[in-house]
Amino acid sequence: MANYFNTLPLRDQLHQLGQAEFMNNSEFADGVDALKGKKIVIVGCGAQGLNQGLNLRDSGLDVSYTLRKEAIEQKRDSWKNATDNNFTVGTYEELIPTADLVINLTPDKQHTAVINAVMPLMKEGATLSYSHGFNIVEEGMQIRKDITVIMVAPKCPGSEVRAEYVRGFGVPTLIAVHPENDPQGKGWAEAKAYCVGTGGHRAGVLKSSFVAEVKSDLMGEQTILCGLLQTGSILSFDKMVEQGIDAGYASKLVQYGVEVITEALKHGGVSGMMDRLSNPAKIKAFELSEELKDIMRPLFQKHQDDIISGEFSKTMMEDWANGDANLLKWRAETGETAFEKTPAGDVKIAEQEYFDNYTLMVAFIRAGVELAFETMVEAGIKPESAYYESLHETPLIANTIARKKLFEMNRVISDTAEYGCYLFDQACKPLLAEFMKTVQTDLVGKNYNAGKDGSVDNAQLVEINDILRNHEVEIVGRKLRQAMTAMKAIKTV
Amino acid sequence: MIEPVVHIANLTVQHQYHVVLQDLNWQIEPGQHWLIGGRSGTGKTTLAQAIAGHVPYSGILNVNFDNHSPLPAEVLYVSNWYQFTNLEGDKNFYYQQRYNKHQTNDTLTVQAEFLHFAKEKHLQFDDVKPYFETFGFENVHDTQLIELSSGEHKKLQLLKALWLKPQVLIIDQPYTGLDRQSRQELNQAFDDLAQAGVTLILISNDQTVPTCINHFAEIQEGQLFEVSSQAAFSREKERARKPLPHFLQKSPRITSQTMVKMSNVDVRYGEKEVLKKISWEVKAGEKWLLQGHNGSGKSTLLSLINGDHPQAYANDIVLFGKQRGSGESIWDIKAHLGIISPEMHWYFDQSAKVWQSVASGFFDSVGLFRNLSFENQQFLDQVLDFFDLKEDKNKLLNTLPLGKQRLALLARTVIKNPELLILDEPCQGLDYEQTQHFNAVVDELCTYGKTLIYVGHFETQLPSCLEKKIILDKGIVQSIEDILQYA
Known part of the structure; x- marks a missing residue:
């Protein structure tokens, strides 16, 4: 059987990709x-x-x-x-x-x-x-x-x-x-x-079309949805422990933090999530996420290119034929990470504290959502499809992490998503090594606002709010969310 | 000098911008057992939560535990509202879920829940066993939490409290959902606890309380006042009688003279039979009382009528003139009826505003997802006015006192003027006067050709329009009879 998409002439490929x-x-x-x-x-x-x-x-x-x-x-x-x-x-x-x-x-x-x-x-x-x-x-x-x-x-x-x-x-x-x-x-x-x-x-x-669904679904699940949440969670946990934050606290902050933070994303998009931060923290998260977008853009593009060309599915199907050798190996490795093995501590973390003490994750999520969305749209996928496969699904996956960490996420998602997630994670961690050296506990583990007087520059704040609210993922998101305002809030914490 | 068990001075509690308790003072001496009553919405639950450390407060609040007592130095607060979680710590249930079968068990069994509690509180499992028979928990090992009825959930948390015997025990509405026999047994157990040295605080307006209660108080304007007895509790303001909105004075259109016809209906979960050979017919205009002990299958029976139970497809049931499973959707069925139940209230969308909750009754949805037509908007306004909910219409449902929440859900069930009203323990958790008020409204609603199925425990607290009675016992129809007259 030949890859169906690759048998199509270009005009047909573009036509089917652009259905939404x-x-x-x-x-x-x-x-x-x-x-x-x-x-x-x-x-x-x-x-x-x-x-x-x-x-x-x-x-x-x-x-x-x-x-x-x-x-x-x-x-x-x-x-x-x-x-x-x-x-x-x-x-x-x-x-x-x-x-x-x-x-x-x-x-x-x-x-x-x-x-x-x-x-x-x-x-x-x-x-x-x-x-x-x-x-x-x-x-x-x-x-x-x-x-x-x-x-x-x-x-x-x-x-x-x-x-x-x-x-x-x-x-x-x-x-x-x-x-x-x-x-x-x-x-x-x-x-x-x-x-x-x-x-x-x-x-x-x-x-939509079969082609648009597959090419966008694969992209979303392996980059922002599973890949980046996994990478961001592990790096955040390791950083906190390295800096002397209590491991039980760190484990809880990371396990439930993504869920609480992305709940704001679900209701108000990227800007709704960023609005949960204080003004100084928002500006910081904005700057961090700009930096993260620059660092990770080539990786997001490589994933999209491999998905479009069929390279990704070919490699994965070879692993299927090989008895899932790679998948099983990577799954076992994820089970061995310190984050996975440290139970969430018996500490109370208030809802707002998840934002104030985990500014880094807010930056990761903004960067990941926007990058995945932008890369899909550049590849010819319609913004509506790109929205569902990036921003919309992020809180759903975050919910699985809150239940039982990364192992649970990888158990619940499809084998295809899991395979792509590991590929992304392995490539992304080394890419972020230098960046993570600049991160201190004020961004992850402690309140970013502590010791600050909260003042910001008006013009800078206005400019940042403008950029956040006018991103295409926000514009299309507002329209689509209106159709599902009634979706039930996920309550686990 | 003997220290007071609880010492409260200048206690203030705010919910967001709303001051609930202000400069409240209270002293509980050893040997005292208090009953807190009075009007709803005065802050009784908030006070209890503050003592248990569940809400932030300002002022002085000391609990002085007795270091020499063998009882655990702990304040246990048993809430009126019980939320259980599944194995993954998720509270995201919907009430029909107990009827769907999934092979992966999502919740703990009752026994596992007890064992978990025993481990957490260092208790011996053998110590709780004697209570099992009294409270009807003989089948704990193979019952999932989600399979319990609302009454059984309440008993489960009471059992835990009796088992733990904390030095201070606060119970919010202890009698919610309990049948008469269980109430008597519970009061006996409370007296035993008091004897053993537990300080009891009960929140209730019920008439029958344990004999150990020796102090009474109510809250007014955020402060606590002691009163002489429960007879002195402030009463709810008498409800001004209003005419029923005009559209509810019209008889609903009847699609079939036989609303419900069940023949030899069986429902089983694996080996467990919940309903056995039930045959029952409800004709248009009849007013039925459905009774039975906690766990006798009442809610399951009703779930067959409102389309929520998957096993309806495997049984001989005719609803509103149509054989079940002959191509009708559950929304076609629900369009004929309005239903309220404690489970539905549990899982109702608590983030909805009052008017949205009421208006969702037009569409039988839990929460409002559509726009209202002009006519429906008119009906909504009239119904809100009739139920005295106008002032509260923009509040969130879960911020109202329990009694008002129930009235809002009753308003939801009648707003489309359905043929059949199903009221499954609608007064659970309400006190005597709220119940009288609620039932008076039901009687009024039912004067215009409605068919009614009403589930209630206490024969003095029922609407007077009821004329027939079906009693279930362990999933079997024990009797079907006419009701002549209740006082």
């Missing part, structure tokens, strides 16, 4: 009609599979699950998830031939095997849905020409997809139709109906 349109509510007026009475069979019953299925059924659709024979015979968790919630469960042979819509919600790595098993059983003219385009775009999977291929990708973990639905809302969702597989022209209608069935239409839907 924020959809108007009125486009969902038909509700779930396009799927009403149709037979929906979901392959896989993990977090996304189960929760999407519960939503679709509660929207009045006919949902059942198909699992591999072994999973059923051995009554694995996926089988129990489905049967305990009173869904019909059957083998591929039993259920796929009856399906009008087959939803593939298995892990990326299994896609080729799953599709090869499922496709011959699908009936003429049925629809196949993905929630991530890697298999189609990077692995170049060819789908039978009578089959319609769509994508519906909720931009949140499965548990959130369910929680937001039952409270009458939804999570932002990206939908797409594969241009090579829409023989009857029904792809968009079905993708929209599926999206309504999961509640996504209430929180903002982006009309």
Whole structure:
């Protein structure tokens, strides 16, 4: 199988990369009609599979699950998830031939095997849905020409997809139709109906393409979302311990700090996050993040280039073929870092203290979000897509770190994200070695405002606020956030 | 000289810009046990939280522990509101989650929770076991925290307090969600604690309190005043009777004469049967009382009616004339009914303003995500006025006293004038007078052709419109009968 994107002529590559349109509510007026009475069979019953299925059924659709024979015979968790919630469960042979819509919600790595098993059983003219385009775009999977291929990708973990639905809302969702597989022209209608069935239409839907989804998703997850949060967390912790800050305090500040800081990001974008700092700290964070952007820009660009060219997926798939040798090695190394091994101390840290004592992380996040966004947009990805794959997802990933540190983050995210995260982390740390030498505990571990009188230069502050608020990620973000103002605040601390 | 157990002088507590307690003085001597009562919203809970060290304050607040006592030198505060966390320390639950089955267990089992508490407080697990039967916790080892009903959660925290026997024990609304028998047993346990040397502070307006209580006080204008007995507590102002808004005087459109029809309904979690062979029919216009002990399956039964329970798809249930699982969405079902329950209140979006919470009832959503039409805006204003919530409409829901929060949620359930009202322990946590007030409103609402299912424990504290009764016991229908007349 050849990389699909690389088989396209340039004009087509640019066209597909540039797909992103924020959809108007009125486009969902038909509700779930396009799927009403149709037979929906979901392959896989993990977090996304189960929760999407519960939503679709509660929207009045006919949902059942198909699992591999072994999973059923051995009554694995996926089988129990489905049967305990009173869904019909059957083998591929039993259920796929009856399906009008087959939803593939298995892990990326299994896609080729799953599709090869499922496709011959699908009936003429049925629809196949993905929630991530890697298999189609990077692995170049060819789908039978009578089959319609769509994508519906909720931009949140499965548990959130369910929680937001039952409270009458939804999570932002990206939908797409594969241009090579829409023989009857029904792809968009079905993708929209599926999206309504999961509640996504209430929180903002982006009309995208398989190519745009894959190239932006990979970029976001390996740079700002996982890579930089990992690098920034480890460097911050090590710096504090080196400077004599209590290790338990340092561990807690780092573990929960990203979550508290990015909660402000979620509500008010980069400028909302920066506004949580005092004026002098904001100016300092601004200067630091400018410096960080200069240092890290070439690395962000290299990641984007390797993703666009297919170099990244090629290397990663070689590691898949090699029994995940590199992935497993790097995973083990992450488990051995001092941050990972130091439990959070039994100290109270007030919400504002996370900002005042962790100015460095605010700078990291501004630099990472803006760099990822800028690099994606330069590569031809639309600002709306770039926003979802950078700023929007950062608080969600930060939430996983707050739960159980980096190990948890890497467990929850996809294998693809995890692999890219380690690549970034390894390249980024040496790049920041000189910079970190200039960092003292006033930026990480202690209150930046201590001993300062709080005065700033008016003109400088106005200029900085202006730059922050008028960045393109802020302008597009304001529009998109309006559609999801109601998203529930994450409360863990 | 014997030191007072608690010495408070010039205590001031502010919530942001709002002064709750101002220059409050209070002295609790050894052997004293206090009941704090009076109107809601006066700062009773805030005072308790200050003593327990949960809120910042200014002034003097000393707790003098007895070094010779075998009891732990500790102030334990049991809050009215109970929030549990999952294994990952996350409080982000939604109330329907207890009905969905996930194989990965997200919360601790009740037993694990006890063991965790034992380890933290250096207690012996054997010491709590005698309480299990009294409080109905025999199946602790295989029950997940999230599976507990609201009444059981309250008992769980009371149990921990009885087990720990701290030198100072403060309990906010100890009787919330408890049935009559549990209340008596609890009062006996309180007396035993007092005997053992625990200083008790209870916050409640309930009539039946333990015999050990020997001092009474209430808070007015941020200061504490001792009163002679609970009969002397200030009462809530009598509610001015208002006419029901015109749109609520219209009978709702009835889609089917049979609202609910269940035949041989079973619900089980693994080996555990929660409901067994339930058959029940609710006809349009009927007013039902649903009763049963804590954990008897009442909330699960109701969750089948409002579309929240996934196992409804595997049972024979007809709702509003439509067979469940025949292509209807849960939003189609919810459009017919308004529901309030303690669980829903727990997990309600606490960051919503009062008017938003009420208006979300138009769309059956938890929180408001859409704009209101002109007509709906009119209805909202009328309902806010009727429930005396106008002044509070821009406040956050969770800043109101509990009684008002419940009224706001009741307003939410009726705002679309639904055919069926489901009120699951709507008065849990409310005191006698708040309950009377609440039920008077329910009676008024129900005069215009509404169908009602009401869950409540105390037969003296029910709306008078109820006419039929179904009693559940351990997941089985124990009886279905007519209610003739309650005094």
